[in-house]
Each structure stands twice: as C-alpha cells, then as structure tokens.
Amino acid sequence: MAGRGSFSNKLGFILAAAGSAVGLGNIWSFPFEVGAGGGAAFLVMYLIFCFILCFPVMVTEIAIGRKTQLNPAGAYKALGFKKWSILGLQGIFSGFVILSFYNVVAGWAFGYFIELLFGHFEIGKQFGDFTKDVFKVGSYAMVFMFATAFIVSKGVAGGIEKASKILMPTLIIMILGLVVYSLTLDNAMIGLSFYLVPDFSKLTLSVMGSAMGQAFFSLSLGMGALITYGSYVGKGDNIVSSAAFITLADVGMAFIAGLMMFPMVAYLTDGTMEGAGQGAGLIFTVLPGAFESLGSTLGVIIGASFFLLLSFAALTSTVSLLEVPVAYVVDEKGVRRNRAVWLIAGLIFVIGIPSLLSNGYSGFFTNFITYIGAENPTSFMDFAQNVANDTLLPLGGCLISIFAAYIWKTKNLNEEIEQGYPGYTGSFVQKYLNFAVMFLCPTVLGIMFLLTFLQTFFGINLF
Ligand code: PHE
Numbered sequence: 001m002a003g004r005g006s007f008s009n010k011l012g013f014i015l016a017a018a019g020s021a022v023g024l025g026n027i028w029s030f031p032f033e034v035g036a037g038g039g040a041a042f043l044v045m046y047l048i049f050c051f052i053l054c055f056p057v058m059v060t061e062i063a064i065g066r067k068t069q070l071n072p073a074g075a076y077k078a079l080g081f082k083k084w085s086i087l088g089l090q091g092i093f094s095g096f097v098i099l100s101f102y103n104v105v106a107g108w109a110f111g112y113f114i115e116l117l118f119g120h121f122e123i124g125k126q127f128g129d130f131t132k133d134v135f136k137v138g139s140y141a142m143v144f145m146f147a148t149a150f151i152v153s154k155g156v157a158g159g160i161e162k163a164s165k166i167l168m169p170t171l172i173i174m175i176l177g178l179v180v181y182s183l184t185l186d187n188a189m190i191g192l193s194f195y196l197v198p199d200f201s202k203l204t205l206s207v208m209g210s211a212m213g214q215a216f217f218s219l220s221l222g223m224g225a226l227i228t229y230g231s232y233v234g235k236g237d238n239i240v241s242s243a244a245f246i247t248l249a250d251v252g253m254a255f256i257a258g259l260m261m262f263p264m265v266a267y268l269t270d271g272t273m274e275g276a277g278q279g280a281g282l283i284f285t286v287l288p289g290a291f292e293s294l295g296s297t298l299g300v301i302i303g304a305s306f307f308l309l310l311s312f313a314a315l316t317s318t319v320s321l322l323e324v325p326v327a328y329v330v331d332e333k334g335v336r337r338n339r340a341v342w343l344i345a346g347l348i349f350v351i352g353i354p355s356l357l358s359n360g361y362s363g364f365f366t367n368f369i370t371y372i373g374a375e376n377p378t379s380f381m382d383f384a385q386n387v388a389n390d391t392l393l394p395l396g397g398c399l400i401s402i403f404a405a406y407i408w409k410t411k412n413l414n415e416e417i418e419q420g421y422p423g424y425t426g427s428f429v430q431k432y433l434n435f436a437v438m439f440l441c442p443t444v445l446g447i448m449f450l451l452t453f454l455q456t457f458f459g460i461n462l463f
Contacts, residue, residue: 020225021250030214038277047251057221057401061230065230072224087403094222095324096351108140108284109310112307117300124286152319182261192266195262208452209452241421326344354381359381
C-alpha cells in the first residue's frame with residue numbers, strides 16, 4: 001500500500017507496540033489505581049484481566065489489522081461488514097478522548113522534568129498549585145502535542161520505531177534501580193505488603209471495574225490502536241508471540257512501577273499509607289520527596305531523568321493514539337498525511353482544554369459532574385477517564401471479540417493467525433484463543449461492562 005508505510009521488521013513492530021502500551025498507564029495510573037483500589041486485591045484482578053481476557057483481544061486486534069492493512073473503521077468495511085465500521089469509529093472516538101486528557105498528564109510529566117532539573121523538589125507539595133497554573137501546564141501540554149504530531153508526521157518507521165528502541169530499555173533500567181533503592185527505605189515492608197498481600201474484602205465491583213479499565217487502557221486495547229499498528233505488520237510475523245511479548249512487557253513494567261512506588265509511599269507517610277488512594281496526583285506528590293532524599297545532586301540527576309524518560313514513554317503512547325485517527329482520515333478520506341496530522345493534533349489539543357482546566361483552575365470543570373448516588377463531584381478529566389477507560393475500551397474489547405468470533409468467524413481469524421505461526425492449528429494456544437474469543441470475552445467483558453457502567457454513572461449496584 002503506497003504511502004502507508006510499514007514497520008521495518010518484526011522487532012520494529014513489537015517495540016513500537018510495546019512503546020504504545022507502556023506509558024503513563026503503567027507508571028502514573030497503575031499505581032494510583034492500585035492505591036485507590038485497596039492494594040493487592042486490585043493487582044490480582046488486574047493480572048487476571050490482562051492475561052486471561054485482554055491477551056486474546058490483543059491477538060484479535062493485530063490479526064484484523066494485518067489482514068485488512070487498514071485503520072479500524074476501514075478494517076471492518078474491508079472484511080465485508082460495513083455496519084461494523086461504527087465499532088471502528090467508536091475506537092477512533094475513544095482515542096480522541098484518551099489523547100485529550102493523556103496529553104495534559106504528559107505535559108505535567110514534562111513540566112516535572114524541568115522543575116526537578118532546577119532542583120525544585122518542593123514541587124511535590126505544590127502539585128495542586130502546579131496543575132492550577134494553566135498557562136504553564138498548558139504550554140507544556142502544547143509542546144507535548146507538537147512533539148507527538150512531529151513524530152507521527154514522519155511516519156511509522158522513521159519516527160515511532162527509532163524513538164522506542166533506545167528509550168524504553170533505559171526507562172526499565174532506571175525504574176529497576178529505583179526499586180532497589182525504595183526497598184532500602186524505612187517502612188518499605190509495609191508498602192510492599194500493601195501492594196502484594198491481597199485483602200479480598202476490598203474487592204468490590206468498582207475495584208473490579210477499574211482493574212478491567214486499567215488493563216485495557218494499559219495494553220492500548222479496545223479502540224483499534226493495535227488494529228492500526230497491526231496493519232503495518234508483515235505476513236510472516238507470529239502474531240501470538242508478538243502479543244505475548246507486548247503483554248508481558250506492559251504488565252511487567254506496571255508491576256515494577258508498583259514495587260517502586262509503594263515502599264516510597266510507606267516511607268514518606270511513616271508507614272500509614274495515607275494518601276495512597278489520593279488519585280491522579282500520586283506519583284507527582286510522592287516521587288519528588290523520595291528523589292530529594294537521595295541528596296541534592298543525585299536527586300536532581302535521578303529525578304530529572306526519571307521524568308524525562310517518563311515523558312518519552314508517554315510520547316510513544318501519544319504517538320500511537322494520534323496515529324489511529326490519522327490513519328483513518330488518510331485511508332478513508334484521502335487527506336494527505338501531513339495535513340491530517342496537524343489538523344487532528346490541533347483539534348485534540350483543543351478538546352483537551354477542559355481537562356487542563358479541571359485540576360483546580362476552573363470550578364466548573366473541577367467539579368464537573370456528580371454521578372447519581374455519588375457523594376462527591378467528579379472532575380472533567382476523571383469523567384473523561386471513566387467514559388473512555390472504564391466504559392468505551394472494555395465495551396470495544398467485548399464487541400471486537402463478538403465481531404471476530406461470530407461475524408468475521410473464528411475460522412478466518414485462525415487462518416490469519418496461522419500465517420507466521422505454522423504449528424498453530426490444533427495447538428492448545430488455538431483452543432484457548434478460540435474459547436476466549438467465542439465465549440469468555442463476550443460474556444465476562446459484556447457483563448462486567450454493564451455492571452460497572454450502571455454502578456459508576458447511576459449508582460445502581462446489581463452485584
Ligand atoms: N497504553 C498507554 C499507556 O499505558 C495508553 C494508550 C491507551 C495508548 C490506548 C494507546 C491506546 O500509557
């Protein structure tokens with residue numbers, strides 16, 4: 001397909017897809033979701049969702065992308081099911097919503113890099129004032145969207161691949177180093193047991209719902225990002241082993257981010273773990289204090305590099321988020337790639353303004369909506385996250401599996417997977433994937449979606 005480009009080889013695809021998966025979802029939202037969800041009970045649910053339910057959805061998305069070589073909306077049409085392109089459009093819409101708030105948080109991470117570069121460790125205590133300073137954080141967010149658009153305009157192989165190759169491994173090494181450090185801190189064991197020893201009495205429907213949303217969000221699933229990336233994959237590649245690698249890399253990264261965070265929270269709160277459930281500010285309030293305890297020179301070096309690498313991890317994710325609508329208008333509407341990139345990036349930046357304002361600056365957006373049955377109002381940014389991560393993505397995952405199993409048919413899915421994976425037919429992997437796509441994903445994801453949707457937005461608890 002002239003002009004669409006493709007990854008230069010299998011490794012290029014895997015790294016780019018892992019780059020899409022690994023991002024703020026692992027290091028920013030995973031720890032705060034664990035904190036808010038009562039610790040290890042959340043972790044257990046998260047692992048179950050990732051490996052048992054999300055993995056088959058990931059294989060399916062990549063297979064649909066590679067089969068059709070198209071964007072999510074075009075893909076369903078090309079398989080002969082025009083009506084299903086609405087599912088692709090749902091995914092594209094989810095991508096818009098996610099990128100609009102994700103870019104704001106990425107701007108915070110980038111801003112923290114600058115602050116820590118100047119040794120401003122106090123920023124952890126001033127997080128609320130920082131997010132309220134909309135001109136400052138707005139400028140960081142703008143720089144970030146600009147960088148994203150620039151890379152996407154360079155095409156898949158040139159920009160996306162190269163950036164992922166060096167930065168991801170560096171970030172992993174850095175976090176592992178911080179894990180070792182945080183395990184030496186006072187009260188580390190209290191933090192660790194909060195994270196690793198489950199208290200199943202904390203396992204409510206809403207904890208399960210957020211674990212499901214977090215799993216989809218973190219693996220970049222349910223919206224077609226991997227259909228789009230899959231469209232650039234070669235026919236000789238093994239989709240199942242690629243998906244296994246991406247899942248393991250993503251879950252592994254989230255897991256070690258938790259190992260890094262909770263001992264630090266325990267240390268900074270004298271073992272009370274108070275504030276572990278504070279939400280979106282968790283890494284931003286906790287980490288600067290921990291970096292400061294490394295001493296001023298080392299603290300600046302480690303702290304600033306950490307947030308710089310986090311910004312890069314976010315960048316390989318924002319790039320994949322922007323690539324989805326761009327591929328759509330390039331494929332379907334015949335718009336030139338460059339023009340599509342800048343127009344859509346600008347539009348999503350504007351859509352992100354309410355999220356930017358909803359962290360203290362504007363009362364209206366900060367207390368945007370009070371769900372039925374809820375005590376406190378939800379900010380616009382949290383609302384956007386509830387709509388996208390906890391609702392649209394799991395729904396998308398459920399519908400994608402229904403599509404693959406019953407509309408496109410499991411036989412065709414298997415044929416696509418078989419290419420690049422010769423021993424697939426008749427294997428245990430095939431049996432499991434087919435069982436998951438036909439029965440497990442549609443029912444479990446469908447039921448969970450309905451239950452959490454009713455509970456989150458309407459306070460109706462059927463469970
Ligand atoms: N998975 C990314 C992260 O964890 C976010 C993302 C979601 C990217 C959906 C693409 C699609 O940061």
